[in-house]
Amino acid sequence: MTSPDKESLKQAVKDALATITVPDGEVKKAGSPAQDIVGAGLVSAVIVDDEARAGIVLDFGTSAPGDVEALRTAAENAARNVNGITQANVVLTAAKTETAAKTASARPRPNQTGPAPTLKRTPPPPPSPKEIPGIRHIIAVASGKGGVGKSTTSINLALGLKEQGLKTGILDLDIFGPSLPMLLGLDARPNAEDKKIIPHVAHGLTAMSIGFLLDVDQPVVWRGPRVMGATQQLIHEVAWGELDVLVIDMPPGTGDVQLTLVQQAPLSGAVIVSTPQDLALIDARKGLAMFRKVGTPVFGFIENMSYLNCPSCGHEIHVFGHGGAEAAAQELNTPFLGRVPLHMRIRESADAGNPIMVSDPDCPEAAAYRSIARKVAHSLETAEG
Numbered sequence: 001m002t003s004p005d006k007e008s009l010k011q012a013v014k015d016a017l018a019t020i021t022v023p024d025g026e027v028k029k030a031g032s033p034a035q036d037i038v039g040a041g042l043v044s045a046v047i048v049d050d051e052a053r054a055g056i057v058l059d060f061g062t063s064a065p066g067d068v069e070a071l072r073t074a075a076e077n078a079a080r081n082v083n084g085i086t087q088a089n090v091v092l093t094a095a096k097t098e099t100a101a102k103t104a105s106a107r108p109r110p111n112q113t114g115p116a117p118t119l120k121r122t123p124p125p126p127p128s129p130k131e132i133p134g135i136r137h138i139i140a141v142a143s144g145k146g147g148v149g150k151s152t153t154s155i156n157l158a159l160g161l162k163e164q165g166l167k168t169g170i171l172d173l174d175i176f177g178p179s180l181p182m183l184l185g186l187d188a189r190p191n192a193e194d195k196k197i198i199p200h201v202a203h204g205l206t207a208m209s210i211g212f213l214l215d216v217d218q219p220v221v222w223r224g225p226r227v228m229g230a231t232q233q234l235i236h237e238v239a240w241g242e243l244d245v246l247v248i249d250m251p252p253g254t255g256d257v258q259l260t261l262v263q264q265a266p267l268s269g270a271v272i273v274s275t276p277q278d279l280a281l282i283d284a285r286k287g288l289a290m291f292r293k294v295g296t297p298v299f300g301f302i303e304n305m306s307y308l309n310c311p312s313c314g315h316e317i318h319v320f321g322h323g324g325a326e327a328a329a330q331e332l333n334t335p336f337l338g339r340v341p342l343h344m345r346i347r348e349s350a351d352a353g354n355p356i357m358v359s360d361p362d363c364p365e366a367a368a369y370r371s372i373a374r375k376v377a378h379s380l381e382t383a384e385g
């Protein structure tokens with residue numbers, strides 16, 4: 001999808017939202033005469049991604065919302081009915097009131113012991129990335145489009161880096177569909193201490209996901225994100241401790257959200273995941289352009305779902321064509337980090353919360369991730385000079 005398409009879809013979603021009336025006696029931002037939810041200032045963000053999925057944030061400020069679920073449903077239906085929109089997801093946010101705080105804290109997640117950390121509104125992002133004390137390197141795992149295996153690659157790459165002796169963390173910033181809770185088989189809300197969120201530790205990785213803070217049962221994300229605010233918080237207000245490397249699983253695509261994320265984290269470098277199909281490669285090129293624009297070194301391309309190993313003779317079968325990412329990498333003067341086969345083991349282990357680097361470390365697919373992780377570790381060393 002070209003950006004003008006995305007822009008016009010975004011406008012169409014906004015127009016559709018503007019047909020929803022603020023119910024009588026319901027929330028309305030102070031000083032606003034408008035009666036529709038856009039005019040009343042309740043729509044704080046509309047995002048349309050490369051797959052034409054709409055993400056909408058309805059922000060209730062400090063008003064105590066009444067039937068916010070009805071508004072959510074109305075907004076979702078309005079966005080879904082826009083021609084071209086494939087999916088719509090509405091996040092509700094509000095500043096914490098005493099009652100709200102009580103309601104929220106009355107619903108602890110399993111394993112929760114301390115007060116629940118909440119996503120909160122934070123000041124606009126700083127113009128230049130702030131160093132994070134204790135973290136030597138941050139790398140972003142990006143993809144031009146969704147569904148290419150970016151999250152699966154992120155977790156196995158992180159485990160591969162840990163195997164190299166690096167103290168490794170992983171941060172899932174995929175606001176469109178956080179996968180880390182599933183990949184690690186974890187959904188407990190993290191605790192907070194001294195105003196910092198305490199990350200989980202799983203398979204030897206320090207792990208944090210935006211998904212740990214978004215409560216599926218809770219209609220409102222209290223003091224919840226403007227996406228950028230949440231991102232800031234997840235990068236800078238988590239007690240990461242000492243890490244050699246933090247792997248960030250980025251949201252798919254190369255739009256404004258991604259660009260801002262890239263600018264918020266002091267990245268040592270990025271890797272771009274692609275599949276062999278042409279379309280994915282075109283998108284991957286956009287990813288490269290985005291990182292180059294902000295001066296982040298791209299450590300290289302990874303080709304995922306690259307081939308099948310024939311179950312009887314072990315030969316590689318190239319279902320989606322062959323060598324596209326490698327050729328593109330060469331043409332774009334960017335390293336090629338390696339290919340990962342398409343294999344049920346990768347999918348099943350990921351779905352079971354036991355990534356293949358842990359569940360079957362001696363299989364050929366784990367070897368593919370290991371080889372990529374070695375190259376990335378080498379790039380990090382080189383980056384250190």
Ligand SMILES: Nc1ncnc2c1ncn2[C@@H]1O[C@H](COP(=O)(O)OP(=O)(O)OP(=O)(O)O)[C@@H](O)[C@H]1O
Pocket residue numbers: 143145146147148149150151152153174177179252304305306340341342343344346347348350351
């Ligand atoms: N090499 C592989 N072989 C088999 N299945 C894979 C492979 N890589 C990823 N998958 C599967 O493909 C699906 C999409 O992968 P994943 O969620 O990692 O993609 P993504 O790019 O992060 O997607 P999204 O954009 O939706 O976040 C998952 O079910 C995953 O298990």
